[in-house]
Amino acid sequence: MTSRVKLFLGAYINCTNAQNLNCLALAKHLDKSQFDITVLNLYSQPPIKIKGVKVFSCIWPHRIMVYWAYFWNIVKADVVYLPKAELLAFNSFICQLFGKKSFSTIEGILDDTNFLKAKNKSGFNVLNYYSRLSQVFSISQYIKDYNFKKHSLATEDKILELGTESQLFLNTTYQTAPITKVILIANNYSKKGVDDFLALANNYSQLEFHLVGEGKKIENYLPNLICHSKLSQYELSELLKDIQLHIFPSRSEGFPKVILETACAGVPSLVYADYGANQWIDHYQNGFVVQTLDEMKVVIEDLLNNKKSLNQISKNAIQLGLSYDWKLKIKVWHDAILALSSK
Template identity: 25%
Template sequence: MDRNKIRILFLPPVDKANTNAQSLNTREVALRLDPERFEVTLFYEEEPDPRLRNCRNIRLLALPHRVKTIRILKEQLSDYDIVSYMDYSPASYIFVHLPRLMRKGTTTVLHAEAPRAQLVNPSILLRVLYDGVFSRCDAHVGITDFVARDLAHNGDREARFILPVGVDCRFFSPPAKREHAVPTVLFVGTLVERKGPQFVVLAAKHFPGANFRLVGAGRNNFERVLQKQISDLNLPNVTLEGPRSQYELLEIMRESEVLLLPSRLEGLPKVSLEAAATGLPCIVFRDYETPSVVDGVTGFQVSTFEEMLHRLEQLIQGSGLRTRMGSAARHHAKKFDWDIVSKQWNSAFIEIAGSSR
């Protein structure tokens, strides 16, 4: 490793099959950090994203199936300038509680990606890990202005930077034509109550002439709750499709007309940018003020379930409205292209590292 360069360790594993947003973000940022300024270390568990191989400033480390905590902690103690995407793992908890002398000059960076209220009914262990890591990180960044304000108000921490996530607009692109006889409403996200997939199912009851596709992995068996809801309401127009790769998701988005995200606790939903880049108007709740959806232009930000149904009806019935909003969404998404957004990350990391050297 070149000690004249900024050494940065990202904690999310970068396996090619990993569809977690932090993993996807880490890969896109790492690929775009200035190789003349940064040396990057990334973990993987099975098979890393092939794009990361043979990059001269990226080092890939395999995590063992056992004693992962020890391996991660050992790497955190390897004199990095920055450890980014601090998580709420035992390794991170131990690291931030070690004496500063042992941690040397390493700056730990916590990325706040949603309001603190997103931590719903945590276990005792998770609460201890969360509180212990959050309060002891050296630098906090917010994904949006709203999350930064929440960080200051509810977390008593000032966000040093606003670092939004991005989208690869070359990969996520619209189809040549959208001419489907039956409109499709799409939900993408983890199937948990907090994300609101149950409201997508309820919406399907109001619009039997549209198809509703829910894409994402279940958690804590919530997919069974949804399957029972679908069965009880006798909804043949709803499908639960499980997790999908980025390539599969691209095709699903091209086959859809509207993205519906009924969660009230988010930051900047990555999927809303991906959908926008493929030309999909999106409906979200305005509670978290996401900059990815411009109300009335690229989609709608709503306040109630009833308003959500009203806006969804407008988009299902109005092909012209969908086309106009979809085109505007694509144009808006280009402002969040990773080639643009990554420059903000690049500058922030340089400043963070400079303050600790």
């Protein structure tokens, strides 16, 4: 009998952000008969356990024990997945030192702002970090092409698209125009174009604008603005049942997971085109892709005046979300990890 591949997914599955949630999904969906999977839990959050998956608890004090958590699990693994911008230099050095097969995913465009931010955060040139790993994948063709043109950063030909847990958000009650409630969802909305969102809220006082997440203190609080803290996936899915439009005015992204989650709920997204969103969103078909704030206003006016069938766009958005279900996307990841393990 062939032994299972020892796979370390370097993320905290009990914390809510894109990389952590993606590793949670990978741990759930990868074939346990072929992979012996280890993940991390962070001491400060309620633990999550998955049948057939080993969970390593990173205890307090985190700033010290995080080194041990990564070191111990990297050394024990056959293949290491490092999606997070955490201990970049240390983790890549350990992988090299012990000859571990390792890979990462680039989940956003490395424009000047993001490139400088990543460098300042880690104190390490991210391009050097990627060069130390066995393989680097992009999560969309646009990201792959952009980063190669901008930084000569070559990634694997295979694209590792991210999936979504569609059943957590699925709502087959389609949205209808005219719209009354819109939403922006972000872990840190300060980085996701919240000023444009607030400008729209100021412009459309007849609409409720829901803001989910954390970020800078909102000045000049508007009467039609409803602020929520971070919500669990269940809480968010319940809120989305009463929302007609997701406005996501970030200019620098990769493949925003939240767009797929809201799509599964039948809530189409209104986004900017800067990061290649028109490669998966068809304008006025399953969502809206625009260039400027004024163009966002045109879309909102159309929906307010019932010029476009939000019902059909909502149906199409659900199909978009379902097409990215992890059950459909996991095979590409499965094959890529097995191929790396056999090199």
